[in-house]
Amino acid sequence: MISRLLVANRGEIARRVFATCRALGVGTVAVHADADADAPFVAEADHAVRLPGNTPVETYLRIDLILDAARRTGADAVHPGYGFLAENAEFAAAVADAGLTWVGPPARAIAAMGDKMAAKALLAEAGVPMLPTRTDADEITDFPVLVKASAGGGGRGMRIVRDAAGLAEAVASARREAAGAFGDGTVFIERYVERGRHVEVQIFGDTHGTVAALGVRECSIQRRHQKLVEEAPGVLPAEVRERLHEAAVAAGRAVDYVGAGTVEFLLAPDGEIYFLEMNTRLQVEHPVTELTTGLDLVRLQLLVAEGEPLPVAATPPAQGHAMEVRLCAEDPAQGYRPATGTLHRFALPGVTAGFGPLTGPGLRLDSGVVDGSVVGVHYDSMLAKVIAWAPTRTEAARALAGALARAELHGVTTNRDLLVRVLRSPEFAAVDIDTGFLDRHPEVFAPLLPADQLPLVALAAALATAAARRAAAPVLAGLPSGWRNVPAFPQVTRYAGPGGEIEVRYRLDRSGSLAEWSASTGGPAPVVSLIRAAPDRVVLDVDGVRRGYRVHRVGSDVFVDGPDGAASLTELPRFPDPTVELAAGSLVAPLPGAVTRVHVEVGQRVAAGDLLLTLEAMKLEHPVLAPADGVVAELPVATGGQVDTGAVLAVVNPE
Secondary structure: OOOEEEEOOOHHHHHHHHHHHHHHOOEEEEEEEHHHOOOHHHHHOOEEEEEOOOOOOOOOOOHHHHHHHHHHHOOOEEEOOOOOOOOOHHHHHHHHHOOOEEOOOOHHHHHHHHOHHHHHHHHHHOOOOOOOEEOOHHHOOOOOEEEEEOOOOOOOOOEEEOOHHHHHHHHHHHHHHHHHHHOOOOEEEEEOOOOOEEEEEEEEEOOOOOEEEEEEEEEEEEEOOEEEEEEEOOOOOHHHHHHHHHHHHHHHHHOOOOEEEEEEEEEOOOOOEEEEEEEOOOOOOHHHHHHHHOOOHHHHHHHHHOOOOOOOOOOOOOOOEEEEEEEEOEEHHHOOEEOOEEOOEEEOOOEEEOOOOOOOOEEEEEEOOOOOOEEOOOOOOEEEEEEEEEOOHHHHHHHHHHHHHHOEEEOOOOOHHHHHHHHHOHHHHOOOOOOOHHHHOHHHHOOOOOHHHHHHHHHHHHHHHHHHHHHOOOOOOOOOOOOOOOOOOOEEEEEEEOOEEEEEEEEEOOOOOEEEEEEOOOOOOOOEEEEEEEOOEEEEEEOOEEEEEEEEEEOOEEEEEEOOEEEEEEEOOOOOOOOOOOOOOEEEOOOOEEEEEEOOOOOOEEOOOOEEEEEEEOOEEEEEEOOOOEEEEEOOOOOOOEEOOOOEEEEEEEO
């Protein structure tokens, strides 16, 4: 029996495992990097051990430090979570050699599936359908192809290549990213199937010879080959579902699989299925399987690790429909650029469960963050998973989109608007989806807040700020906020916001009513009456329609959530300090990171779009491209250097 479990991971998966441990009466141990010292998962563990440093190589990838933490805290079992060492056969063997219970598949199964080339050969013999695969780029003549990392997963080390000219750089870049993420830069190349769907089967095995399929998940909505929206059960013909179950169980039996695993497939438009990979761990999207089967997969992992037989021998019938989104700290409109900062408010309405089952239609939140969490550059950008369950797919999508649209996410840019637009799109509703969905639907990248609504948001921000100042005034606090002795002169507030600077002018009369207002964005201002203005809420009547705005201010930053969307504004000082002017053609770092490679040198002539250098942040590479034809005039960074947000990376003098 497991009495104390160490989770060799961080964030929401650590919290998820701890939740089941608490329900079962199992003690918990967290390990944490310095950047995670104040994270929720550390606070929720019974014991916590510091791993000095911040980078994964210094901390969560150190087998020796994790085993020492288990010894020091008296842990008798280790759960790897997902990512980091979860699919590391050496780690699984080391845990067993230390006399600890490994909550996962045996090391031999991890090793067999960890080398994707060897895994393809092994499973092809077991009858699992495969795509043709190559390791030598010189053998590739037909395009498009997909370059993939042999180790690891999560879309890292994966590139689509559509012509021979881009193959060499794609292979080199994939190798670098895979080596950095998994310690293994081996890649292979396979045919890329256009309009393919990404579907997967959750399997579970025990030490008594049972391997069961627990249903099919749909995971086709992806960015950078990483899943954003997942659902169960996948909407598929019955015979395709049956073939997927049979192939997945065959894959599990081929390696005598034990524990939770996922067999991923590509579903071609003609109905053929092809093996992609087998993940020998719990998946990020496991909650949708839990909500449609009624099973706690972490509980099953612990029982199987203790030698108990799997209580499910065949595929359980799916109950209703579950849908999950990955809420990430990133800006989809800027190439999914990761975002950092302090999450001042993280609130989703209607959440009825966290990390556990639902008793009826509702929302589950598996989150690694809370109000005040700091989002840094060292780890993955995912903040939380939001999961809806409902009797039908349509109801689940609607409930999930509604909760996301009303969420208050302040301080860090997220992909919330993109997720809402995907969930509400007609094509998604019709299951007209595949892995290229986002490439074909640029309309889903538009912010929820229409541009013509931004002046009203800025007005609400200004009125709430004025109300807060009057409430805090030591004298004459009873005067209407914004009222002036000289009524001919309006109040003026300037903000930096989406699309640039916006100036709001308004004037209140002696009764506190809005006498007039305007905004610098141009166009006629609608007729607005002020119903109520408080520091945290403003209600406006706009052309006869009442609208409520929730306002949250942190320093000079003002976060406004309204009926049509949300916006983040920064109040600009009336008398701004002088700033240092950058040289023309300067390219600055959009976020802190490490320079992984410099592709040019000073004096080199470049064309618009040429790759100048690459940054690594949140475990992904980010290209820095030449904005125009010109000559590299300055290059103040070098490979391996660390840069902060706003640091000059290069200066290109345009022609």
